[in-house]
Amino acid sequence: MIDFAFTERDKEILDEARAQARLAARYARDFERDEDRMLPHVYPEAEGRPDPRAMLRAHVEETSGAKILNALLYLEEWRGGVPLRECRYSLGNTVLAIAGTPEQQARWNDKTIAIALTEPIGGSDPAATRTTATWDPSTQEWVIDGEKIFITYAQSCDAALVLARMIHPERRGLSTFMVEKGTLGFTVGRQYRKMGIRFEDTAGLVFSGCRLSESHHIDGDLKKTLQSFSESRPVVAAYALGVTRAVMDFAWARLAEAGVTPDYDAGPTHLTAAADRMLTLEAEWEATYVTVLRAKWVEQNEGPGKIDSSVAKAMGGALARKVTQTCLEILGAAGLSEAHLPEKAFRDARIFDIYEGTGEIQRLIIARDILGLSPKELN
């Protein structure tokens, strides 16, 4: 039966996450001036409060499902501006779980594994990857050389899963390699100076003659591996939902002080311009919300749905831009002040239409699928 209502357990878990997001809001600006600072695993305010993800794990059968709830937990957390408890969600771990052998999984399961895909030449086209993995038959080792940029968890990760082009007498094409911290020739750059999401650990990686045994070669089906992105895309849209919800709530509160309240019954000739624009944003927010639920529901029931995921991501990216821009315009000059959070949300939210595949890349993925065109035919 089609249903959009939460279970009692859903509500309990999400309410707790929302309460914790409120507690985290006081730390929202901690990284604004000091991007080299690392996010703590947990802030003291979390002391004595249950971890919402542990609640989810313990009672998953009483919820709407782990995938849906996990995405909604991110939505709640992003209302706060920084997470009260760090929840590392790294695609490197997802890829290991999909493509690693049982031995490889046992070895790196509990590590934080950054995914290293994007290169200075670009991130949207993996086929253009220049980083190489050269097979050295004399030592039976792979030698990794290349540079990766914009890598999340670059500094705090235990290892990086690197996409590289194989140079091997019998193998060719792209594959992934586990390069652990401390490997000779693996260096991490300094934290990037970014417009927003300054609490996220982002830096470049350089691999210069890193030698790896075959046991570090995560040799799964690459196509399948890259499809794991389908899982994380709706999660980014959930980030966008959280940030934009906080900005819209802030804007509505200021508008209420000016006597403007949401009127869902009024026709277009009976709304102020501000209320009309805000209601358009509310509609876009709800539209994005249902596509995120849809993508995660499909994933829960049928495995990651490539198209549903890209629909949600494209919606989330566009929502983040439109909501923050419109709300800042409605709030006027006061909204620019660092005394309040909307200006931070404006800077943070801009990344959501870029990372994990830009809005344009999502559209390419969808367009190729609905039109039945290959990447060669539509690019």
Place this chain on the structure above:
Amino acid sequence: MISFALTEDQTIAQHAAAALAQAHARPAARAADEASAFPASLIERAWALGLVQTAASGDAPEQPSVLNAIVIEEVAYGDATLAAALAAPLGFVRAIAESGSPAQRRRHLHAFAGDAPRFAAIAHVESGWPHKNNQRTRARRAGSGWRLDGAKASVPLAARCETFLVTAETDAGARAFIIPAAARGLAVAQPRGSLGLRALQMADVVLEDVSVSDEDILPGNVRRILDSGRVAISALLSGLARCVYDYALPYTKQRVVHGEALARKQAVAFKLTDMHIATQAMRWMMLRAACELDAGASATRSASLARRYAAEHGLRTADEGLQLFGGHGFMCVMPLEMWYRNAQSLCVLDGSFGV
């Protein structure tokens, strides 16, 4: 518990509606538009889907609004005008069945439980240009009853309606009044023709000092009627948008410009992508609002936002679909200009339909 799974009954109803849309509604749509009338057989076929009769029987299926919205959407995929012709009496019957007193249900529902199509409509849209008062049709107390004055616009199939559910402002807010078409002082104007949904023969209903007894005022306020109307508009636009998208997509693969299929150009492919995204989001929003209606909670926010999104993106989808055909889209030999007119019309008909 969040779920997008339709029940077996919902799937069966959806398939029946899809079959009607493909075999009968779509092929007849252009002729109905040109004649400003449906062939009787087509109305009978739509009626045979059973939505109105079921609503009138008092034996509500599980999630009636969801079921009705799914069927209306599917018929609208074939022809939004035909779907609207079904959603208009459905709105009336659902309002009486859900909000009416036992006496009102006994008196007004029986006629709709049979196999022959019967007509009635909610008359909500105000006649005339935008005005500072949302609701100019007024009901004032007169003895033990009410007297109504005002004018309603764009009432679907008004000339064939036996009864109207007229919304009017009272001193205690908007209420809905059940008024027979034959009531003294009620006049159905000649249809003037309209931009779209032409076969609905929409006409003004003018009320001059119409007397209504207390027994004919619907208990409670009109909120639920309006919310149901918003879901209906969302369903109509959702079906229409999906129809335009499905029609335009294959064309862009066949049409060669500058030596290459239109579909292989990003500017075109991305338009189709945005149409796909919008039709998905419209559909889920519409179903969410329908779910909330069925759950009995206030659905005003979700229904109003679903309608707002559907109006903007449904129209844009019809608009961009037409654009993809260039000059052919403008020609009446193709359905795109009709769909475009229908989409624009649906955007302004709040409260005329229901699920």
